[in-house]
Amino acid sequence: MLVMIGSVFIYGLLLWYLDNVWPYQYGIPKHPLYFLQQDNEKPTKLARRKKRHFRQPAFWNGFVSDSLWSLLGQNRCQKSYWYSSTDYDSGSDMEAVDDTSPDVFEAPPHNVETTISLSHVTKMFRGTNKKAVDNLSLKIYDGQITVLLGHNGAGKTTTMNMITGLFPPTEGRVKIKGYNILTQTKKARENFGLCPQHNVLFDEMTVEEHLYFFYSLKSSPEIAWKEHIDEILSNLELSDKRRTLAKGLSGGMKRKLSLANSMIGGSKILILDEPTAGMDPQARRAVWTLLQELRREKTILLTTHYMEEADALGDRIAFVAGGKLQCCGSPIFLKKKFGTGYRMRIAKAHPCDLEALTQRITGTVVSSHMTSDIGHEVVYNLGFPPASDVIPLLRSLEQDKDSLGIASLGISVTTMEDVFIRVGELADMSLDNSSTASSMNNGDMISVLWKKVEKHCLFLADDAYPRFQRVRGRLPLLLQQTAALFAKRANATRRQYFLPILTILIPIALFIVYALLDIKDAQISDSSSSRLVYDLGPFAGSTVGFLDTVEPVVRPLTTLYERAMAAQKVNVKENVGDPNEFLLDIARKSLSEYEGKYLVGGSVEGVTKLVAWYNGEPLHLGAMSLNLAHTAALRYVTEEDDAVVSVTNWPLPGKLGYQLFAGMYDQTSRILCSVFVPTALAFLSSSFVLFPTHERVTKAKLLQLMAGVPGVLFWGTTFLWDFLIFAICSTAIMVPLLAINPNGIFLSSAGLAGATYFLLLLYGWAAIPFSYLFSYVKKTPSAGYALLTTINVITGVMLSIVISVVFFLGKLKVFGIDEEALAKSMWALRLVPGFSVTWGFANIHEIGGDLRRCSQIPEAMLKSYCPMAAVFNIEVCCQPCPDGHGHCYVPRSAFSFSEFGAGREMALLFIVGIFLFALLAFFESNVYGIWYSIKSCLGRNGRDIGTMQRKDTDVAKERAIVEELIRTGRADDEALVAVNLKRCFKTLQFQSMIGYCPQFDAQIDKLTGRETLEMFALIRGVPRQHLSNVVNYMISLADLEQHADKPTEAY
CATH class of the missing domain: 3.30.70.600 (Ribosomal protein S10)
Incomplete structure (x- = not known):
């Protein structure tokens, strides 16, 4: 218990230390010896790197886009009007304001306090060469709302994360009210309120519980928490949702709750990342009103994609593009400069x-x-x-x-949207014209760039979508969709770095451990290589013996007995009297001495009776004591003082003893199999729940189905890819298993290795659709994986161990176990894939062990032992020979449907797989739609049928239009109706023609933007020869050139 308490303390201390020095995802890493440092202001190694950026004067040259200077015709040598040229290490907080200021940066108001200061901040993420934030300097003032604007990927959220200390800047300095966020994190975070871009809420907590929780974390005892919570709920119109669980709130309500969490506790600094995203216009304007009231006493920094919001709220607006600050000022100032x-x-x-x-x-x-x-x-x-x-x-x-x-x-x-577009266009176009800018004067440069901007806009408007003829025919389209779905899985799989660990390394490691333990267990059971000499050599020097005699006539025999003991280094006590009383007296004085030292003794009663005493604790000690008595008797009879009776215990010759008495080993091996096989396969099979769960939760699956992928094709390609992965992993498992080949079992017959591999494949056939069904259960892939792994391990391990023990006890005829009823119940247990594969694997192992064991027993010995086969547990080796003469071993097939084969398990795995696929199809089908269709058909009458049979002129006209469209190649040959522009019509028959953009991003995070577009283009029938043009056009149209080849999880 003391060790466990000490472990808790040590591991807790280690966890606390690592959390400070090496935060897993978010946080500021501290110096490894930070707890020994007295100067908390000392920068970390991370903050001291590349100080050359910090020792330069704070001129605009370096962190304002070079092209923007050229475009606006400004002098690049002008000094910042609010950044000082103070050295980084000076610790200066208040920076002088220069009288000269660039035209795109408005001078701050006088007599305002700086709350947040960013000085030459740069951020580069690990594994990338691109700077998410590039040498950005900015000040945020008390009593103002500062709005950070920029296109997606401009660096707004990254900047906020560095301000709040979620991760450190690669270079530069961030100060909050004079405290450095790197070295004085706790002080800098005081009075902070953060509303992150994505809602961070607890599903099982109510709105009021959320607010009280964050209020308690901020420790604001001077604020009456009940009144404070009531006020915030009232201001955000959440009073009627006070006791509603977070998971029951709408998207807009959740956003309000996230905003309320940041405001609770009297936070003086609010960092709001798109606080009104997902809110309706009325709720958004209510939040605007609240923020305008709060800015008098708080410092607010927010980002938004609503230009109207930025215009209404922002005292100062800062534009960021490519990680660089492009301009900053009040809305009126920016409209004049860029309008x-x-x-x-x-x-x-x-x-x-x-x-x-x-x-x-x-x-x-x-x-x-x-x-x-x-x-x-x-x-x-x-x-x-x-x-x-x-x-x-x-x-x-x-x-x-x-x-x-x-x-x-x-x-x-001019609106703020115009300013936003113009700043973004100038920043983007300048990157392609940096070399041209150096050779042109400012006026010419502005003219050239604006002509390119207008030309680019006209190109997007006038340039037609790439023309092509869709893939025609159902079969060619299905083949193309199949290829697209396989490419999706291939691209996603190669980026799932953890997948080889789950599917290959862990299962292989567990199977290797199982094979090694199986060999060790057989070695323990096979004791033929050891022998035991019956003497007291192992106890030499520590053994005490005793002798007792009452007849002087047998004194010579007693002396010989004493010498025999002394020869084996036994300390002898003579004339102890009654041995029982002597031993009881020793036990009363010291039980440990009685059990550990007094091992042998002897007494001579009369002339003919020699008694050997022995301690019953150590094994074989009775035979050793008897051997001492026989030695003394031999010397007495032969009168030879060196005569010795030597007894050696040898097992049966060769490995025959192991072969004959291997019943206990079979049960132990089955237990090992019950532990390791289902555990290893649980890690493998449960991994197939990850991708389907992700596709369902993100609605990526829904988009694919709406794009025209049949449900059968979607799940069919998913299964084929997963089954291929399972087959590869099963092959990887078989290689070390056959290489180790514990006790030669799996290679004892040519069919056993194949049967084992076939059993694993059938387990994959049943376990993979079982995983698909669990993809409907949880909302996150990790939760689904954890749940399914637990279920697979419990059903595989626990059921197998329990049934193995019960079967063993049934063979021993104890507890009145009904073997026939147990065998019938096994059919129900075989419906569980984990149990079925474990039991089948154990049966194959037992068949191999029987084959190896029985083939090594000589035929002559079988004749001797087979009449007592039940005693020696060799019934399997004593089957009637095919010729009807004698007994011999008849090899059993691993595919046998008997209780000793694995055929039953294989058949049940195949049937269970079919059933699970049918169940999956049932869940995927529109059950209610089918029911209503049947009900509608049953409710029709003859009048309806007659009406349907009549044709009118409109139908004939519509058919002619469709036939003309098909003839000219402008419609598929299976089209039934044509829908003109500005004409309402039902769209259920045109899934492949519908483009659906859901509320939340339905992206497969392991695919790049280009791969995602290629997949949907192929699904919708874009021919491969036009695929590159179509995808490149859409990438250009969506302004994704810089991000097209990044995984969407990084967007």
């Missing part, structure tokens, strides 16, 4: 005199120009003209709209 001014959109009538219209606009407003002419709409950029120019222009266009060909017109002013 294009007023935009006039004109819907053209027919005919339209575009040239006259353009001359009218450019002649009235000199700064105007046409930006696009697409289809029936033309757009003009008016710049920022005075009202005296705009009003006459509008009157003129209104008066002459018929002659100019104007259907309608509208005018709008």
Whole structure:
């Protein structure tokens, strides 16, 4: 118990130390000897690397995009207006403000306190060369809402994670109210409230319990918690959900709860990562109102993809692109710097005199120009003209709209969305033109880049989707879909680094341990290589003996007895009197001495009676004591003082003893098999629940089915791939098993190895669909894997061990066990795949052991022992010979359907597999839809049938249209109806034509963006020769060029 208590203390201390020095996923790693350091301000090794970035003056040159400087025509040597040139190690917190400031950065208001300071922060993740955040410097002020904007992957969330200390920056410094987040993490995190991008909630806790939990963690005793919780619930309109479990909340409600968790406890600093994502407009505006009220007394940093939200809330807005800070300022400031001014959109009538219209606009407003002419709409950029120019222009266009060909017109002013788009376009285009920028003046560069931007936009609008003819015919499409689904599994499998551990290494290791233990057990049972000499040599020097005699006439015999004991180094006590009283007296004084030292003794009673005494604890001691008495008697009779009776215990010759008395070994081997085989196979078979669970939870499976993949094909390809993996792993298991070949069992017959491998494959046939059914149970793959592994281990190990023990006791005829009833119950147990494969494996092992054992017993010895076969447990070796003469061993087949073969288990595994596939098909089928269809058919009457048989002219017309579309190749040959543009129609018959974007990302996280698009393109019938063009077009359209070849889990 003391050792266990000490282990708890030691492991707890180790866990605490490793959590501080080597946090698993999130956290700031501390110095390995941090508990010995007195100076907590000393930077860690991570923070001291590459100080050259920190020792430079804080000029804008270095962390503002070079191209943006060129575009805006600014002097790159101007110093920051809010970053000082103080050295990193100076520890200066308040930085001077320069009077000169770049045009894209607005000077901060006076007399405001800096709450969060980021200085030259860079972050590179392990295994990548790309900087997620690149030399970013930014200050966030008290009493303001600072909004961080940027496209997906710009580095916003990474920046927030470094501010909150979820992981450390690779370079740079982050300070919260003067505390360095690297070295003073606990102080820096005080009064922090974080609302992460994804909800971090406990499903089994209510809304109120969440708030009280986070309130308790923040330790705010000065705040009355009940009133505080009531206030927050009221402000976020969650009062009626107070006692609702988190798992019962909608997406928007969960987001509100995450926001409430960050606000509880009087947090002075709020870090909000997309706090209003998923909320309806009314809830979003309520949150806006709340945040505007809170900013007076708090510092708020938030990210959002709603430009209206950024415009309404942001006191300062910082744009990040490519991990770099591009600009920062108030919404009005940024609109002036990046806004294009007023935009006039004109819907053209027919005919339209575009040239006259353009001359009218450019002649009235000199700064105007046409930006696009697409289809029936033309757009003009008016710049920022005075009202005296705009009003006459509008009157003129209104008066002459018929002659100019104007259907309608509208005018709008720059929004934050325009600023966002323009900053992003300038940052992206600048990366491709950095070399050109150095050879052009600022004005030319701006003109060239904006022409490229407009040309790029026009290209996306005018360039048609790549034209191709879909794969026609059901069979070619099915073959292409099959190839796409196999490619999906192959790409996902090769990125699951943990899969070889679960499916190969652990099972192989367990089977190797089983084989080695099986060999050891046989060696223990086979004692033919050892012999035992009956003397007291093993106890020499520590043994005490005694002698007693009452007849002087036999004194010579007593002397010889004493000398025989002394020859074996026994300390002899003579004339002890009554041996019983003597031994009892020794036991009363010291029981340990009685049991450990007094091993042998002798007494002579009369002339003819010699008694040998012995301790009953050590084995064989009775024979050794008797041997001493025989030696004394021999010397007395022969009068030879050196005469010795030597007795040696030899087992039966060769390994015959093991062969004859191996019943106990068979049971021990079956127990070993019951422990290791189902455990090893549980790790392997349970791994097949991971991928189906992930596809179901993320709705990736739903998207594939909606794209046109039949359910049978989806599960068929999934099973074929998993069964291939299982077959490879089974082969890997058989290699070391046959190489070790415990006791020569698996190679004792040519058919045993094949039967074992076939049994494993049949287990895969049944266990894989069993895993698929469990993919419906849990919401996370890891939870499903843990549950299924536990079930497989329990059903395989426990059932096998219990039944093995019961069968063994039944053979011993104890406890009144009914073997016939037990054999019948075995049929029900064989329906459990884990038990069935274990029992079949043990039976094959027993067949191999019987073959090896019986073949080594000489025929002559069988004749002697077979009449007593039950005594020696060799009934299997004493079967009637085929010729009817004598007894011999008749080899049994591993595929036999007898109780000793594995045929029953193999057959039941195959049948169970079929049943589980049928059950899976039942769950996948639209059961309710089938029922309602049957009910509808039964409810029809003859009048309905007659109506269906009549054709009208509309049907004939529709058929003609469809036939024409099929003839020209614009529709599949199985099309039934055509749906025109702007025409409502049911879509259930057109799964392959539907594109569905669910609320949450339905991505297979181990596939890259390119692989995902290729899969869906092939599923929808895009020919392979057009696959690359279509995928590249979609990647360009979605602006995924930089991320197309990354796994989607990194998006």
